Amino acid sequence: METRYSAADIEAKWQQQWLELGLDQTPAKNDQPKFYALSMFPYPSGKLHMGHVRNYVITDVIARYKRMKGFRVLHPMGWDAFGLPAENAAIDRGIPPAKWTYQNIEQMRDQLKQLGLSIDWDREVATCSPDYYKWTQWLFLQFYKGGLAYQKEAAVNWDPIDQTVLANEQVDAEGKSWRSGAIVEKKLLRQWFLKITDYAEELLQDLDKLGGWPERVKTMQQNWIGKSSGAHLEFPIVDSDEKIAVFTTRPDTIYGVTYVVLAPEHPLVAKVTTAKQKATVDAFIEEVSKESEQDRTADDKPKKGVLTGGTVINPANGEEVPILIANYVLYEYGTGAVMGVPAHDARDFKFAEENNLPRKVVILPDDADNSDICLLEAYTDAGTMINSNRFNGMSSVKGKSAVIRYAESEGFGEERIQYRLRDWLISRQRYWGCPIPMIYCDDCGVVPVPEENLPVILPEEVEFSARGGSPLAQMDGWKNVDCPCCNKPARRETDTMDTFIDSSWYFLRYTDAKNEEKPFNLDDANDWMGVDQYVGGIEHAILHLLYSRFFTKVVRDRKLVGIDEPFKRLLTQGMVQALTYKNTNTNKYIPIDQIDPEDPQDPETGDPLTGFYEKMSKSKYNGVDPALVLDKYGADTARMFILFKAPPEKDLEWDDADVEGQFRFLNRIWNLVSGCDLSVVKKSSGELSKDEKDLRRAVHTAIKEIQEDLEGDYQFNTAIAELMKLSNALKDAKCVTSPVYIGGIEILLLLLAPFAPHLADELWQSLGHTQSIHTVSFPKLDESALKVDEITLVIQIMGKTRGTIEVPAGSSKEDLEKFARESEAAQRYIEGQEIRKIIVVPNKLVNFVIAK
RNA sequence: GCGGACGUGGCGGAAUUGGUAUACGCGCUAGAUUUAGGUUCUAGUGUCUUUACGGCGUGAGAGUUCGAGUCUCUCCGUCCGCACCA
Structure with a gap:
């Protein structure tokens, strides 16, 4: 088999195979330990961007690794599907928000699937679907019953562009809307609030339980609560x-x-x-x-x-x-x-x-x-x-x-x-959101919609004419309803909920996503919660993460789940940046295709341009479309590049040359494995030659390092560096007919499997395996293989390295000192000198301190 | 102003408890293969000079130590968050 590596062919093939085999489905409860790997779900804008790719690839590598390590893994995905862009699209293009949203979901789901993510799509949720928001409404009623949802006339933050109210958290330090950027005005309105202040102290205290959270996120929450x-x-x-x-x-x-x-x-x-x-x-x-x-x-x-x-x-x-x-x-x-x-x-x-x-x-x-x-x-x-x-x-x-x-x-x-923390204002004068299940009756006052009448369905066939108030307020047929208490004519609440409510409990719904009787069942929630690894952007450090912690504590107090904190470990991945060119005189960004990178100039003014790395965005003309990268190199290359280029929490600078580099690496693996001739492999002859021992050590060093990188702080970049080292070692190995060599090739593929899942499975199959590589356990480290016969002993004089010698491993301190003293390097310096002191560090070095 | 993080080659970034600084990759240089370009392969690549068995080198300066990228102190710089919160 000496063909070229074609990502397009093998990726589609394996994605289909995995689907047929059901490899990504969540196992039922058994005696395996559980692992809940979760990415922050996206808003279905219609197009996947690089930030998404980074987020989901990170979680996928973790999920795949944990499966190989014997965990039963929950790795779900869904859509944070309510929100303003759908209404804007309706106004601008005349497409109803529901239709626009579901179209976008279809499109983005396809794109995500192309990345080869091992997601259990059977548990997919969309917050705009009635079978989800029924339970969002039900939970709101729980808050109401618990005295945690109340109405108050309040001077609220009014966004004059989006024509709606914002929570304090959604207004930045300059008094601007987090979404529209407009200067927020004060307006007096009767609004619904959730009593997050009741939990201020616990939200603050329990930050101490979050050992797996970045310090800065905890500090930001602490400042926000402001005790x-x-x-x-x-x-x-x-x-x-x-x-x-x-x-x-x-x-x-x-x-x-x-x-x-x-x-x-x-x-x-x-x-x-x-x-x-x-x-x-x-x-x-x-x-x-x-x-x-x-x-x-x-x-x-x-x-x-x-x-x-x-x-x-x-x-x-x-x-x-x-x-x-x-x-x-x-x-x-x-x-x-x-x-x-x-x-x-x-x-x-x-x-x-x-x-x-x-x-x-x-x-x-x-x-x-x-x-x-x-x-x-x-x-x-x-x-x-x-x-x-x-x-x-x-x-x-x-x-x-x-x-x-x-x-x-x-x-x-x-x-x-x-406390500085204020109660959470959740009323929004918007259409495309979860209706607040409340009814106003002239006689009975504020009446909650009875549970059996949920969900309060959001009408999907609506007309949008211009920006402005919610169409719900004008829909008399929807708005007018009989009072559940006295049956007299009454009116529905026409405000919808802040979309941050939808995302404050989705991680619980995933544990039992199809339940029609309740939001989720207690046993399933207790089995899977808390999330073992949550991955998402730092921009949610306060809003989403604080609200989710609040919701979890409230549902715990309503006996719906038995945990205090939703997310055990949190990884805040860095932004994906790309080179931008800006004319610092005019403050304008110039598209890269109008620039000579050797001598960047403004095509209009001739001013010299400065280049910086900045977050990818349309307005800066520096976005890289994931679809194009997938077409050109395939998902495996994109995954490898993103993981290798920087540690996950740091910003990542997009660089086409580095993408090429990863593509070359995958090609080298392809050639290395395709070049294997299984027919020449000899039977094990017992004693290993030096070459074999060296190769075996390289193989097990890679297992050790990669395992450590994936267990601890998720150092994917160094894990991939270890894959490269192992691949280099195999390429240079002389003993290609040895079982150690072919075993090393197999281990290379197993170690590669979480990172480049399609390529690994394809090559695994080419070696004659009939089972998918993703059903195989992670290679077991053999400590004995790491042992060396000889070590490199560093000879230092006064703390300066003057040479190295090879000595038998495990030599005694006395022997090490003797070897060092006799070494040529030491002799040059200690000849005729008085030796004051000798420091011997076993297996490392010998340092001679001589009289000055 | 307050709080937090960080500062290592041309670039992205590695370096257990203090123990050979710059792993791995990109870029660059030279060579081989190729009609050529690309691909691929081989070798080299911190810096200085008097090219050595050398000096210097992890933002700057000091300190601790046989030995410091790593520990301590001072300073400089960058980034992020908060910012009249009484």
């Missing part, structure tokens, strides 16, 4: 029964309060404002409301504020201090009011300075000797309390709890834990 502990303190308003509550992490500075500030939106503002100040206050509120979120939170923005004319009593010392409103106090955080301690808080300091408010020093640095210090900036560190009545002389660290206890005994405050 801080301090005190809730109440300042009585003068001439009123009401009090202003503040949250502070520094109760020890309460004697330094020189004013109190309310957020402009705070409801007490109207009550405390005096007639004299009313015009000023109203003007200020007007001014602040005109500012965009971005302006208001800008870094170097001045802290503006005005007096309300009202005053409060400092409950610790009875002093009367003014109430102000200021733009830097956020209504959404804490109580929407702060106590102003300019001497010991950087923001208050700046604000007081700009608005001529007094300062009062109450914490003295430990190294200062008097209290008259002139502050140039706020002193925010710990120190000794002064000007604080009964607390004078106490360290400020102790003072925190002492002041809290005092506040409790005097009834003006208590200890308080505050």
